Amino acid sequence: AQTVTQSQPEMSVQEAETVTLSCTYDTSENNYYLFWYKQPPSRQMILVIRQEAYKQQNATENRFSVNFQKAAKSFSLKISDSQLGDTAMYFCAFRGTGGATNKLIFGTGTLLAVQP
Amino acid sequence: DGGITQSPKYLFRKEGQNVTLSCEQNLNHDAMYWYRQDPGQGLRLIYYSQIVNDFQKGDIAEGYSVSREKKESFPLTVTSAQKNPTAFYLCASTQFGSQPQHFGDGTRLSIL
Numbered sequence: 001a002q003t004v005t006q007s008q009p010e011m012s013v014q015e016a017e018t019v020t021l022s023c024t025y026d027t028s029e030n031n032y033y034l035f036w037y038k039q040p041p042s043r044q045m046i047l048v049i050r051q052e053a054y055k056q057q058n059a060t061e062n063r064f065s066v067n068f069q070k071a072a073k074s075f076s077l078k079i080s081d082s083q084l085g086d087t088a089m090y091f092c093a094f095r096g097t098g099g100a101t102n103k104l105i106f107g108t109g110t111l112l113a114v115q116p
Numbered sequence: 117d118g119g120i121t122q123s124p125k126y127l128f129r130k131e132g133q134n135v136t137l138s139c140e141q142n143l144n145h146d147a148m149y150w151y152r153q154d155p156g157q158g159l160r161l162i163y164y165s166q167i168v169n170d171f172q173k174g175d176i177a178e179g180y181s182v183s184r185e186k187k188e189s190f191p192l193t194v195t196s197a198q199k200n201p202t203a204f205y206l207c208a209s210t211q212f213g214s215q216p217q218h219f220g221d222g223t224r225l226s227i228l
Contacts, residue, residue: 103161
Protein backbone atom coordinates (compact mmCIF):
# COMPACT_ATOMS: atom_id res chain seq x y z
CA ALA A 1 0.00 0.00 0.00
CA GLN A 2 1.13 3.51 -0.72
CA THR A 3 2.07 5.77 2.17
CA VAL A 4 2.99 9.44 2.47
CA THR A 5 5.15 10.74 5.31
CA GLN A 6 5.63 14.33 6.41
CA SER A 7 8.15 14.29 9.21
CA GLN A 8 7.89 17.96 10.21
CA PRO A 9 4.69 18.60 12.20
CA GLU A 10 5.48 22.31 12.55
CA MET A 11 7.85 24.81 10.97
CA SER A 12 8.48 28.51 11.29
CA VAL A 13 10.07 30.99 8.87
CA GLN A 14 10.68 34.71 8.82
CA GLU A 15 8.86 36.79 6.26
CA ALA A 16 10.79 37.09 2.96
CA GLU A 17 12.95 34.06 3.70
CA THR A 18 12.90 30.62 2.11
CA VAL A 19 11.59 27.43 3.69
CA THR A 20 11.50 23.82 2.56
CA LEU A 21 8.87 21.31 3.62
CA SER A 22 9.72 17.62 3.37
CA CYS A 23 7.65 14.74 2.04
CA THR A 24 8.55 11.14 1.34
CA TYR A 25 6.33 8.44 -0.07
CA ASP A 26 6.34 4.75 -0.71
CA THR A 27 4.96 3.07 -3.81
CA SER A 28 5.76 0.25 -6.20
CA GLU A 29 4.20 2.10 -9.13
CA ASN A 30 6.35 3.71 -11.78
CA ASN A 31 3.92 6.39 -12.86
CA TYR A 32 1.95 8.53 -10.44
CA TYR A 33 1.13 12.09 -9.44
CA LEU A 34 2.24 14.12 -6.44
CA PHE A 35 0.57 17.20 -5.05
CA TRP A 36 1.03 19.84 -2.40
CA TYR A 37 -2.15 21.30 -0.93
CA LYS A 38 -2.38 24.32 1.36
CA GLN A 39 -5.03 24.60 4.09
CA PRO A 40 -5.17 28.10 5.64
CA PRO A 41 -7.15 28.83 8.82
CA SER A 42 -10.30 29.09 6.66
CA ARG A 43 -9.92 25.27 6.20
CA GLN A 44 -10.16 25.48 2.38
CA MET A 45 -7.94 22.97 0.59
CA ILE A 46 -6.05 24.82 -2.11
CA LEU A 47 -3.83 23.14 -4.68
CA VAL A 48 -0.35 24.64 -4.59
CA ILE A 49 1.58 22.57 -7.09
CA ARG A 50 1.60 19.16 -8.77
CA GLN A 51 4.22 16.91 -10.28
CA GLU A 52 3.86 14.03 -12.71
CA ALA A 53 6.34 11.28 -11.97
CA TYR A 54 7.27 10.69 -15.61
CA LYS A 55 8.41 14.30 -15.94
CA GLN A 56 11.98 14.84 -14.79
CA GLN A 57 11.70 18.60 -14.63
CA ASN A 58 10.69 19.94 -11.24
CA ALA A 59 7.38 21.82 -11.20
CA THR A 60 7.34 25.53 -10.39
CA GLU A 61 4.46 27.89 -9.64
CA ASN A 62 5.61 31.43 -8.92
CA ARG A 63 7.25 31.36 -5.45
CA PHE A 64 6.57 27.64 -5.02
CA SER A 65 8.79 24.93 -6.43
CA VAL A 66 9.41 21.27 -5.75
CA ASN A 67 12.47 19.07 -5.55
CA PHE A 68 11.29 15.74 -6.93
CA GLN A 69 13.73 12.88 -6.38
CA LYS A 70 12.05 9.80 -7.87
CA ALA A 71 14.68 7.28 -6.87
CA ALA A 72 14.67 8.53 -3.30
CA LYS A 73 10.86 8.85 -3.32
CA SER A 74 11.13 12.38 -2.04
CA PHE A 75 8.96 15.38 -2.94
CA SER A 76 9.86 18.53 -1.02
CA LEU A 77 8.20 21.93 -1.38
CA LYS A 78 10.25 25.12 -1.40
CA ILE A 79 8.57 28.42 -0.66
CA SER A 80 10.65 31.45 -1.62
CA ASP A 81 10.13 35.00 -0.35
CA SER A 82 7.69 33.75 2.32
CA GLN A 83 4.65 35.92 2.92
CA LEU A 84 2.33 36.16 5.92
CA GLY A 85 -0.45 34.70 3.76
CA ASP A 86 1.58 31.52 3.38
CA THR A 87 0.79 30.64 6.99
CA ALA A 88 -1.19 27.42 6.70
CA MET A 89 -1.15 23.66 7.03
CA TYR A 90 0.56 22.05 4.04
CA PHE A 91 -0.33 18.53 2.92
CA CYS A 92 1.62 16.34 0.57
CA ALA A 93 -0.53 13.89 -1.42
CA PHE A 94 0.05 10.92 -3.71
CA ARG A 95 -2.16 9.54 -6.45
CA GLY A 96 -1.31 6.38 -8.31
CA THR A 97 -2.32 5.39 -11.81
CA GLY A 98 -2.37 1.64 -11.33
CA GLY A 99 -6.03 1.47 -10.36
CA ALA A 100 -8.98 3.49 -11.59
CA THR A 101 -9.93 5.30 -8.43
CA ASN A 102 -7.97 8.55 -8.54
CA LYS A 103 -7.71 8.18 -4.78
CA LEU A 104 -5.46 10.65 -2.98
CA ILE A 105 -3.30 9.51 -0.11
CA PHE A 106 -2.36 12.34 2.22
CA GLY A 107 0.44 12.90 4.66
CA THR A 108 -0.32 14.18 8.15
CA GLY A 109 0.60 17.73 7.26
CA THR A 110 3.12 20.42 8.24
CA LEU A 111 1.91 23.53 10.00
CA LEU A 112 3.89 26.48 8.64
CA ALA A 113 3.97 29.78 10.51
CA VAL A 114 5.41 32.83 8.73
CA GLN A 115 6.66 35.33 11.27
CA PRO A 116 6.71 39.10 10.56
CA ASP B 117 -17.98 30.02 -11.45
CA GLY B 118 -17.73 26.28 -11.18
CA GLY B 119 -17.07 24.74 -7.84
CA ILE B 120 -18.09 22.45 -5.02
CA THR B 121 -20.68 23.50 -2.45
CA GLN B 122 -20.88 21.80 0.91
CA SER B 123 -23.67 22.46 3.37
CA PRO B 124 -24.21 23.11 6.14
CA LYS B 125 -20.99 24.73 7.32
CA TYR B 126 -21.66 23.60 10.90
CA LEU B 127 -23.78 20.67 12.01
CA PHE B 128 -24.66 19.23 15.40
CA ARG B 129 -25.75 15.67 16.02
CA LYS B 130 -27.66 14.26 18.95
CA GLU B 131 -27.02 10.79 20.29
CA GLY B 132 -28.66 8.13 18.14
CA GLN B 133 -29.39 10.51 15.30
CA ASN B 134 -28.43 10.21 11.65
CA VAL B 135 -27.31 13.38 9.90
CA THR B 136 -26.67 14.08 6.22
CA LEU B 137 -23.97 16.32 4.80
CA SER B 138 -24.60 17.77 1.37
CA CYS B 139 -22.06 18.02 -1.46
CA GLU B 140 -22.93 19.48 -4.86
CA GLN B 141 -20.57 20.20 -7.77
CA ASN B 142 -21.11 21.99 -11.07
CA LEU B 143 -17.74 21.09 -12.55
CA ASN B 144 -19.16 18.15 -14.54
CA HIS B 145 -16.69 15.87 -12.76
CA ASP B 146 -17.27 12.12 -12.84
CA ALA B 147 -15.56 11.23 -9.57
CA MET B 148 -16.47 12.48 -6.10
CA TYR B 149 -14.95 11.80 -2.69
CA TRP B 150 -15.61 12.26 1.01
CA TYR B 151 -12.76 12.77 3.47
CA ARG B 152 -12.65 13.07 7.21
CA GLN B 153 -10.08 15.34 8.85
CA ASP B 154 -9.02 14.94 12.48
CA PRO B 155 -6.23 16.91 14.16
CA GLY B 156 -2.82 15.40 13.50
CA GLN B 157 -4.14 12.73 11.14
CA GLY B 158 -4.42 14.45 7.80
CA LEU B 159 -7.32 13.49 5.53
CA ARG B 160 -8.75 9.99 5.45
CA LEU B 161 -10.99 8.67 2.69
CA ILE B 162 -14.51 7.62 3.73
CA TYR B 163 -16.24 6.85 0.41
CA TYR B 164 -15.76 7.62 -3.25
CA SER B 165 -17.79 7.38 -6.42
CA GLN B 166 -16.48 7.25 -9.96
CA ILE B 167 -19.82 7.20 -11.73
CA VAL B 168 -23.51 7.70 -11.04
CA ASN B 169 -25.17 4.87 -9.11
CA ASP B 170 -21.83 3.39 -8.09
CA PHE B 171 -19.65 4.03 -5.03
CA GLN B 172 -16.89 2.31 -3.11
CA LYS B 173 -15.77 2.20 0.51
CA GLY B 174 -12.64 4.07 1.43
CA ASP B 175 -10.40 3.46 4.41
CA ILE B 176 -12.85 4.43 7.18
CA ALA B 177 -16.35 3.71 5.83
CA GLU B 178 -17.83 2.15 8.97
CA GLY B 179 -20.69 4.21 10.36
CA TYR B 180 -21.16 6.17 7.14
CA SER B 181 -23.32 5.78 4.03
CA VAL B 182 -23.52 7.59 0.68
CA SER B 183 -25.60 7.73 -2.47
CA ARG B 184 -24.86 8.93 -6.01
CA GLU B 185 -28.17 9.32 -7.79
CA LYS B 186 -27.04 12.35 -9.78
CA LYS B 187 -23.67 13.23 -11.25
CA GLU B 188 -23.51 16.53 -9.42
CA SER B 189 -24.54 15.30 -5.96
CA PHE B 190 -22.83 12.99 -3.44
CA PRO B 191 -24.44 13.27 0.03
CA LEU B 192 -22.84 11.64 3.07
CA THR B 193 -24.92 10.28 5.95
CA VAL B 194 -23.27 9.93 9.33
CA THR B 195 -25.23 7.20 11.07
CA SER B 196 -25.70 6.52 14.77
CA ALA B 197 -23.26 3.63 14.33
CA GLN B 198 -20.43 6.15 13.97
CA LYS B 199 -19.44 6.53 17.61
CA ASN B 200 -16.93 9.32 17.16
CA PRO B 201 -18.32 11.57 14.43
CA THR B 202 -16.82 14.86 15.62
CA ALA B 203 -14.55 15.97 12.78
CA PHE B 204 -14.19 18.22 9.77
CA TYR B 205 -15.61 16.66 6.59
CA LEU B 206 -14.38 17.57 3.13
CA CYS B 207 -15.94 16.69 -0.21
CA ALA B 208 -13.86 16.64 -3.40
CA SER B 209 -14.30 15.93 -7.08
CA THR B 210 -12.12 15.34 -10.11
CA GLN B 211 -12.11 14.27 -13.71
CA PHE B 212 -10.00 11.27 -14.56
CA GLY B 213 -6.47 11.58 -15.77
CA SER B 214 -3.93 13.96 -14.34
CA GLN B 215 -6.37 16.47 -12.96
CA PRO B 216 -6.13 17.30 -9.25
CA GLN B 217 -9.03 17.03 -6.87
CA HIS B 218 -11.06 20.16 -6.19
CA PHE B 219 -12.37 20.56 -2.64
CA GLY B 220 -15.42 22.12 -1.05
CA ASP B 221 -15.16 24.39 2.00
CA GLY B 222 -16.04 21.61 4.43
CA THR B 223 -18.60 20.85 7.15
CA ARG B 224 -17.72 20.75 10.83
CA LEU B 225 -19.77 18.14 12.66
CA SER B 226 -20.03 18.15 16.45
CA ILE B 227 -21.90 16.09 19.03
CA LEU B 228 -24.52 17.79 21.23
